[in-house]
Amino acid sequence: MRHVSSAFLVASLAAIATASTTCSVDNKCPESAPCCYNGVCGVGSSCLGSCDPLMSYSLDSCTPEPICKNQTYSFSNLDDSILWDQYLGNSSQYEWTTSGFPKVENGSLMLTMPNQTTGSLVTLNNYIWYGKVSAKIKSSRGGGVVTGFILMSDVKDEIDFEFVGYNLSSVQTDFYFQGVENWTNEVNAAVSPGDTFSEWHTYTIDWTPEKLEWLVDGVVMRTLTKNSTLNATSGVYMYPQTPSRLQMSLWPSGLTTAGQGTIEWGGGLVDWNSEDIVKYGYYYALYKEITVECYNPPEGTTVKGDKSYIYTSDTGLSDQILVSGNSTVLYNLKDTGLNMTAGKQTTASSSSGTSNYESSSGADATSTGFSAGSTSKNAASSSFSDRVTQGSFLAALTAVIFSLL
Ligand SMILES: *[C@@H]1O[C@H](CO)[C@@H](O)[C@H](O)[C@H]1NC(C)=O
Ligand SMILES: *[C@@H]1O[C@H](CO)[C@@H](O)[C@H](O)[C@H]1NC(C)=O
Numbered sequence: 001m002r003h004v005s006s007a008f009l010v011a012s013l014a015a016i017a018t019a020s021t022t023c024s025v026d027n028k029c030p031e032s033a034p035c036c037y038n039g040v041c042g043v044g045s046s047c048l049g050s051c052d053p054l055m056s057y058s059l060d061s062c063t064p065e066p067i068c069k070n071q072t073y074s075f076s077n078l079d080d081s082i083l084w085d086q087y088l089g090n091s092s093q094y095e096w097t098t099s100g101f102p103k104v105e106n107g108s109l110m111l112t113m114p115n116q117t118t119g120s121l122v123t124l125n126n127y128i129w130y131g132k133v134s135a136k137i138k139s140s141r142g143g144g145v146v147t148g149f150i151l152m153s154d155v156k157d158e159i160d161f162e163f164v165g166y167n168l169s170s171v172q173t174d175f176y177f178q179g180v181e182n183w184t185n186e187v188n189a190a191v192s193p194g195d196t197f198s199e200w201h202t203y204t205i206d207w208t209p210e211k212l213e214w215l216v217d218g219v220v221m222r223t224l225t226k227n228s229t230l231n232a233t234s235g236v237y238m239y240p241q242t243p244s245r246l247q248m249s250l251w252p253s254g255l256t257t258a259g260q261g262t263i264e265w266g267g268g269l270v271d272w273n274s275e276d277i278v279k280y281g282y283y284y285a286l287y288k289e290i291t292v293e294c295y296n297p298p299e300g301t302t303v304k305g306d307k308s309y310i311y312t313s314d315t316g317l318s319d320q321i322l323v324s325g326n327s328t329v330l331y332n333l334k335d336t337g338l339n340m341t342a343g344k345q346t347t348a349s350s351s352s353g354t355s356n357y358e359s360s361s362g363a364d365a366t367s368t369g370f371s372a373g374s375t376s377k378n379a380a381s382s383s384f385s386d387r388v389t390q391g392s393f394l395a396a397l398t399a400v401i402f403s404l405l
């Protein structure tokens with residue numbers, strides 16, 4: 001099911017709130033706002049994470065992607081995370097970027113979706129270029145409520161586990177190549193004993209250059225071989241093959257403004273007076289014991305360093321990815337992949353005592369994709385760099401998004 005994620009909703013707000021420049025493969029971004037982020041051109045945050053190199057001004061407009069890291073993640077707090085629109089690309093400093101209303105409960109990451117909101121999204125900042133990713137998950141429940149555990153690349157290769165809250169006895173497995181939709185890619189996997197909401201089950205994506213497996217509690221439920229995805233016309237394997245980030249999400253498919261197909265897929269409209277909303281004030285999903293095991297890059301890959309992945313051609317295929325020593329970190333939120341430290345010189349000569357975040361918080365003619373931040377900041381009328389106010393900032397942002405839906 002092609003769907004909208006929380007990140008997409010946030011970016012849509014940027015498009016709605018400003019007469020911003022949109023982008024696609026045939027309509028790349030201008031040099032002044034070179035980064036294509038969910039269809040909108042911008043700088044700073046737009047150049048990190050979901051920045052699509054194939055739709056941006058040039059392949060190096062998006063920042064290099066932090067390389068895969070073997071790691072087990074546990075949650076006692078969210079100190080390792082940062083709001084998606086404040087992250088500068090240092091994945092050693094912040095493991096996760098967030099939007100919405102995540103929290104920690106009993107040592108688990110809890111994504112929540114309070115009444116009338118679009119839920120939560122937590123993304124791992126290091127990319128995975130083939131590897132094995134696992135988590136114990138308790139999904140949310142209810143028609144129109146979707147829990148996600150997916151790998152997503154910047155050119156929209158995607159590998160999914162999706163829990164649709166009206167059927168707690170199964171999980172959907174799905175994949176995309178460069179965002180191309182094909183209904184036959186979606187396959188249900190039965191989950192037992194118990195159900196996906198009440199019981200912890202372990203969900204694993206095992207992804208190699210040759211084949212892709214979805215496992216539940218260690219049992220292979222589905223296998224996709226790369227060979228089976230050959231498009232004989234183009235000679236291209238329509239197989240997920242580019243560096244991808246782990247995204248965990250809780251979002252509403254059942255909004256009156258969604259397409260009819262999306263509403264039906266998710267099992268109808270969200271009930272905002274459900275048991276969980278009445279009792280807790282939110283829908284919720286739980287994740288724990290998240291492990292990432294990195295596999296080696298495909299044979300024949302050019303390796304020039306150990307820091308980042310870089311796209312070297314506009315095919316978006318795995319044989320055009322380079323492992324580099326290039327930095328992944330922007331100096332501030334006005335910088336782009338074209339000159340990742342341009343702000344350093346500017347800041348040094350024109351201001352003192354101004355933090356990286358603050359120096360980028362003003363509305364800027366070129367920061368079209370990022371002006372969602374400015375808009376919602378006004379709505380929240382709070383200091384952008386004050387961590388204490390981030391909850392209300394996000395609440396305001398989400399409220400604004402919701403009122404626009
Ligand atoms: C990587 O770094 C080299 C050397 O600084 C630079 O010439 C090149 O443009 C960088 N590549 C990207 C994609 O940022
Ligand atoms: C990234 O963060 C780490 C840990 O906070 C720090 O040691 C490192 O210098 C930072 N790297 C850059 C390029 O800012």
Ligand SMILES: *[C@@H]1O[C@H](CO)[C@@H](O)[C@H](O)[C@H]1NC(C)=O
Pocket residue numbers: 105106
């Ligand atoms: C956390 O643990 C407490 C005590 O065992 C329990 O009552 C509560 O339901 C747990 N929370 C979740 C979200 O499972």
Ligand SMILES: *[C@@H]1O[C@H](CO)[C@@H](O)[C@H](O)[C@H]1NC(C)=O
Pocket residue numbers: 181182183184185228229
């Ligand atoms: C969907 O995928 C199947 C199996 O690979 C293929 O036979 C079919 O042509 C595809 N359909 C579309 C509309 O792309």
Ligand SMILES: *[C@@H]1O[C@H](CO)[C@@H](O)[C@H](O)[C@H]1NC(C)=O
Pocket residue numbers: 167168169170188189190191
């Ligand atoms: C729920 O999923 C199970 C397992 O795939 C399937 O057998 C059942 O028909 C589904 N129920 C509904 C209501 O779709």
Ligand SMILES: *[C@@H]1O[C@H](CO)[C@@H](O)[C@H](O)[C@H]1NC(C)=O
Pocket residue numbers: 210225227
């Ligand atoms: C995939 O196809 C290639 C070329 O036909 C073949 O050499 C290879 O053994 C196949 N791989 C698998 C895993 O089936």
Ligand SMILES: *[C@@H]1O[C@H](CO)[C@@H](O)[C@H](O)[C@H]1NC(C)=O
Pocket residue numbers: 180231232233234238
């Ligand atoms: C195969 O590639 C051709 C040419 O790029 C494209 O038109 C067609 O839609 C592709 N087939 C499938 C099933 O996606």
Ligand SMILES: *[C@@H]1O[C@H](CO)[C@@H](O)[C@H](O)[C@H]1NC(C)=O
Pocket residue numbers: 115116272273274277278
């Ligand atoms: C959720 O919000 C709607 C609209 O404000 C309201 O009608 C409904 O009563 C709320 N649900 C709960 C459980 O408070």
Ligand SMILES: *[C@@H]1O[C@H](CO)[C@@H](O)[C@H](O)[C@H]1NC(C)=O
Pocket residue numbers: 068069070293294295296
């Ligand atoms: C991750 O661990 C595996 C062994 O489990 C090892 O082969 C691989 O080189 C490691 N990768 C990285 C990036 O550390």
Ligand SMILES: *[C@@H]1O[C@H](CO)[C@@H](O)[C@H](O)[C@H]1NC(C)=O
Pocket residue numbers: 339341342343345346
């Ligand atoms: C980056 O921008 C700064 C400030 O404008 C400039 O001094 C520097 O030469 C630029 N670096 C590159 C590699 O273009």
